[in-house]
Structure formats: structure tokens, C-alpha cells
Amino acid sequence: EADIYQTPRYLVIGxxxxxxxxxxxxxxxxxxxxxxxxxxxxxxxxxxxxxVNSTEKxxxxxxxxxxxxxxxxxxxxxxxxxxxxxxxxxCASSAKREGWGTEAFFGQGTRLTVV
Amino acid sequence: QQPVQSPQAVILxxxxxxxxxxxSSKALYSVHWYRxxxxxxxxxxxxxxxxxxxxxxEKISASFNEKKQQSSLYLTASQLSYSGTYFCGTRSLVPxxxxxxxxxxxxxxxxxxP
Numbered sequence: 001e002a003d004i005y006q007t008p009r010y011l012v013i014g015x016x017x018x019x020x021x022x023x024x025x026x027x028x029x030x031x032x033x034x035x036x037x038x039x040x041x042x043x044x045x046x047x048x049x050x051x052v053n054s055t056e057k058x059x060x061x062x063x064x065x066x067x068x069x070x071x072x073x074x075x076x077x078x079x080x081x082x083x084x085x086x087x088x089x090x091c092a093s094s095a096k097r098e099g100w101g102t103e104a105f106f107g108q109g110t111r112l113t114v115v
Numbered sequence: 116q117q118p119v120q121s122p123q124a125v126i127l128x129x130x131x132x133x134x135x136x137x138x139s140s141k142a143l144y145s146v147h148w149y150r151x152x153x154x155x156x157x158x159x160x161x162x163x164x165x166x167x168x169x170x171x172x173e174k175i176s177a178s179f180n181e182k183k184q185q186s187s188l189y190l191t192a193s194q195l196s197y198s199g200t201y202f203c204g205t206r207s208l209v210p211x212x213x214x215x216x217x218x219x220x221x222x223x224x225x226x227x228x229p
Contacts, residue, residue: 042117
């Protein structure tokens with residue numbers, strides 16, 4: 001069973017608030033990712049990291065930011081939440097190997113609703 | 116580039132077979148298959164790396180064609196537990212092409228009825 005955790009599972013927050021979605025993994029994986037997924041839709045990569053102090057933007061533009069100060073921790077922050085940010089956010093991690101020959105483990109996700 | 120999945124949705128009776136396809140316009144480095152149940156995280160099924168490769172686990176198997184542009188997921192004698200949305204995630208062969216993460220298809224919704 002994968003050891004990757006996201007908190008909170010559900011978050012309902014008002015417009016303009018600053019929020020941080022937490023993601024932690026205990027597998028020692030170097031690579032970590034954030035995906036955004038609307039109900040019944042595909043996953044879109046919004047951020048990824050190769051390791052500590054490495055962060056890159058994904059294919060889908062996002063107003064969120066991420067940080068990677070510790071290997072196991074990859075939080076996502078929205079400085080000012082808006083209703084358009086309402087979505088599910090999934091964190092994933094994978095071991096560092098050449099190419100993409102290893103599986104990615106996903107957290108349970110955070111379902112964010114901005115009212 | 117986002118892979119194209121087909122069909123969009125499938126409704127089967129328990130015990131029937133299903134095939135889900137995943138296609139790309141360009142050759143791929145790898146194809147990953149995931150299943151996601153409603154409200155849950157995607158669960159890894161398998162990875163295919165080599166052209167012509169076939170892999171299987173119990174009654175779920177997958178193939179990767181020789182040109183590495185298409186993969187198919189086969190579910191035989193489907194069980195109720197197979198219900199969910201199946202996603203293929205692809206990694207392009209293009210050096211530096213896109214972010215270093217999987218690009219997922221839109222998903223195939225599979226409903227198994229008793």
C-alpha cells in the first residue's frame with residue numbers, strides 16, 4: 001500500500017482566503033507531482049518536482065505555487081482562492097529512475113470548494 | 116500531447132469482456148494504466164515500455180503496439196470490482212517534450228452490472 005498522504009480531504013473556503021494543501025510521502029521518493037482533476041474528467045499536471053529545491057510548472061497553467069524544502073513534503077499554496085479554483089487536487093510521487101519506468105503513487109486527494 | 120482514449124464509456128454485464136484503447140499521434144516512451152473509483156485516488160495497474168509488449172495480471176492485461184503509439188487494456192470475464200474510470204497516462208519520446216509527468220487521457224468510464 002502506498003504511503004502518500006494528503007490533508008485535508010475536503011476543504012470549503014471563502015473567496016480571497018489563502019490556503020495550503022499538504023502532501024507527504026514516506027517512501028523516500030524524489031519525484032513528486034500535483035494534478036488537478038474536475039469531477040469525471042482527466043488529470044492535468046500542474047506542478048512537479050525532481051527533488052529538494054526543485055519545482056517546475058506542469059502542462060496546465062495554475063495560479064497555485066509549490067515548494068519542496070524536504071524530500072517527503074510537497075505543499076501547494078493558493079494565495080487568494082477563487083471559485084474557479086474549485087476542483088480536486090491529487091498529489092503523486094515516484095522513485096527517481098531514468099525515464100518513466102516506475103509507477104506513480106497517488107494520494108487520496110483534496111476536494112477544494114471555494115464559495 | 117494528450118492521448119486519445121476510446122470508448123468514453125462502457126456498460127457491461129458481469130462476466131463480459133471489455134477493451135479500452137489509448138492512442139497517440141507520436142511514438143511514446145511508456146504507457147501507464149490506472150483505475151480510479153469514484154472519490155478515490157487512481158490506482159496503478161501496469162506500465163508498458165517496449166513496442167510489442169504484452170502484460171497481464173489475473174484477468175486484466177494490456178498491450179503496446181510495435182510502433183509504440185497505441186495501447187489497449189483488456190478486461191476479461193469482468194467483475195463488479197472492475198467498475199471505475201480507466202486512465203492511460205503516457206510519456207512522450209520527444210526529448211524535453213512537455214513537463215516530466217504523465218499526460219493522461221480523458222478516461223473511460225466502465226460500469227459493470229450484475
